[in-house]
Amino acid sequence: MTDNSLSSARVRSLAARMLFSALALSAGLLAAAPASAFDFFDVARRARELAGEKYKAPTSQLPKELRDLKYAEYQQIQPKRDKYLWADGRTAFQIAFHHPGMAFDLPVKINEIDAEGVREIKYDPADFDFGPRQVDPKLLRGLGFAGFRILYPLNDPAKRDDELASFLGASYFRVVGKGQVYGVSARGLAIDTAVPSGEEFPRFREFWIARPANSDKHVVIYALLDSPRATGAYRFTITPGEDTLVDVRSRVYLRAPVAKLGIASMASMYLYGATQPSGTANYRPELHDSDGLAFHAGNGEWLWRPLNNPRRLANSSFMVENPRGFGLQQRARDFRQYEDLDDRYDLRPTLWVEPAGNWGKGRVELVEIPTADETNDNIVAFWVPENPPKPGTALEMNYTLRWTRNEAGLQDPKLARVLQTRRSVGETRGTDLIRRPDGSTAFLIDFSAPAPAKPKDPPLPVSLNFSTGGNADVLENSLRRNPVTGGWRVTLRIKVKDPAKPVEMRAGLVNGQNPVSETWSYQLPGYETGE
Structure with a gap:
């Protein structure tokens, strides 16, 4: 299995858990996720408590042999298939873990929620195939996981190991729908992007993965976010399909004020295209993961903004009240616009944000960063609330992320596009x-x-x-x-x-x-x- 998910670049009381376990066993629920034993409010409580504490920067114990890997070498480190979580086949989903390496050097704690309660999944280097290299087992002791992939029979019911999603690096994650390949990334939170004082990258420090019931068509992930100036609780309900939907519930707490708080942030790549042709001869007419920003304003206006790869950093803001949707789209869908048989830019998804409820006043912000090649995510878009929360108070923002290739289906069919x-x-x-x-x-x-x-x-x-x-x-x-x-x-x-x-x-x-x-x-x- 290969992974194209890298980017420049993610209880209640013991008595309550025991009570649920007893009820679950008596009812014969072998694989149902015990929502009453662990839920979003448990993560939110941890985030609130964490916000009241002094930030503790994580430390890396990654050995030099793994830190200095090239991308192709890192790709050779793969989890063994029989060590996937839920490899028993009783649920259609499986979890495969990312091993630390290269810049992915900070471990994240990963837990499983099942009918028996919550347990931490322990790292064991014996669960991984390291390819041709030999690494001293002593150097691997206690390294932990860098992240994880979610596998699902997305394109073929008989193939259980199609990649559906990947959580790897800071608060980044990528998702695909049927017939799509990884492209634009989502982020849990962005702080001070394109601010002269420098950007802060919050990271998911801990995950809880709920084992789906045998017949479930969705999987639920909880995540705890941490950074010097913010903490957060997240619940991701991922439903695969032609369009894969990720319902996000989030609650953010600030430790200290920030200049710019980016909600429902996403990152993509635009190197060149029809609005900005390549300056050198290239058999690929266009090369990008996304070619424009679209949004649907609260007053009903639809806007389309083609992207640039500027010579200098460019920052654009669009004032909107109660946005109905926004996202980075890939509208160029004809293979002949790319002619790339390997990377299939024509199959990269659009990422569309659908807010839940009224978000009030704020702005959709677009940041375009110069890049010389396609390995850098140089396009960032997010929502900035006009009134960010004060330190110690909660900001709850809920929304759905839609990963789709049906851009026309997002819009009013009566309007010209x-x-x-x-x-x-x-x-x-x-x-x-x-x-x-x-x-x-x-x-x-x-x-x-x-x-x-x-x-x-x-x-x-x-x-x-x-x-x-x-x-x-x-x-x-x-x-x-x-x-x-x-x-x-x-x-x-x-x-x-x-x-x-x-x-x-x-x-x-x-x-x-x-x-x-x-x-x-x-x-x-x-x-x-x-x-």
């Missing part, structure tokens, strides 16, 4: 019909057609609503039918005034005064003079 954004050198056609660059930057945006009020009604007449900031002169701003897609094509040509400053643009289709498409929003990054 942005199908693609292409950026190129601007050109004009001379009297001799030859196209020549004119020093401008051009954008071609294809929208689908908005749906008419009734299926048999004629297509809606539309016009273009376009705006830009003051750092560009607009040389062309046109809209015409696209007979190939049946939708509409917008052509923009702009002349940047100050190349050191960014240019913000917005475009959308309207019928009269009524929006009939999502809003296309784009930032042309600014570059330092002389770059």
Whole structure:
């Protein structure tokens, strides 16, 4: 089994547990997870108590032989299949553990919840195959686990070891649905991302994995988060399928104030694509895990923001009250847009956040970080509440994470969607019909057609609503039918005034005064003079 889950980069009283165990045995419940013996409130109590204590930084005892491993060497360290948790086959789920190595040097405590109560799963180096290398067993004593994978017959009912999810590193985890491959990562919490004082990376220090009942189609994971300025309790209910859903319940406590608290954070990679073609010849036309940020605002507006790989760090904020959804999407789904048989970027999932209840005022924030290759997660998105909790008080944020390839299914079907954004050198056609660059930057945006009020009604007449900031002169701003897609094509040509400053643009289709498409929003990054 291979693991592509790495990223730049996760009781009640004994009497109560004994009582539940007795009831469970008398009822013949051999595999049901005892919610009354251990639940979210147990983890929340630990998080609250931990927040009142001084932070204790974890220490690593990883030997040099494992710390200095290359990625391919680390991949060779695999748990033995007969040592998977729940390998007995009575539940469709299995758990395989990540061994410490490389930068994954801090152990996490992992517990199992079953009908008999809660027990810690002990690390044993004999449960792992270390490949061709020989490691002194004395150096491995008490190392612990770096994380774990969840396995499930996701694509083939006869194959129990399809990877469904992986928890590895800080508070990162990745999940896939049917026919998907690992791409965008989720995070439990982000603190001070892109803040000059530096980012803090909370980590899941302990997990509790509830053994599913034999017929269960979901698995429940509890996690305790810790960092110098925050603690947190999490419950993840993971339901695999065409779209895999992760219902998240979280309660966060601050030890000290933070500048920026990132809720439902996610990290992805954008190297180049249609909006920013590769500067060197490459057989892959596009290379990214996600190609845009989308969100559904509380006022009903849908927005689509294509991503950049900027030369300098870029930070964008979108003020929203009570967001209905947001996420990093992979809309380019045609294999020919990537031509990569190994990494299959066309199969990378979209990660969509669906808030539970009203989140109030805040902002969706997008951070774009320069990267020279595809090994770095250089795109980060999250929700920042306008009023973070005061130290000692709880912030409870609940939401569902949807890992999907059906981006159109997330949106109002009546609205036109942005199908693609292409950026190129601007050109004009001379009297001799030859196209020549004119020093401008051009954008071609294809929208689908908005749906008419009734299926048999004629297509809606539309016009273009376009705006830009003051750092560009607009040389062309046109809209015409696209007979190939049946939708509409917008052509923009702009002349940047100050190349050191960014240019913000917005475009959308309207019928009269009524929006009939999502809003296309784009930032042309600014570059330092002389770059």
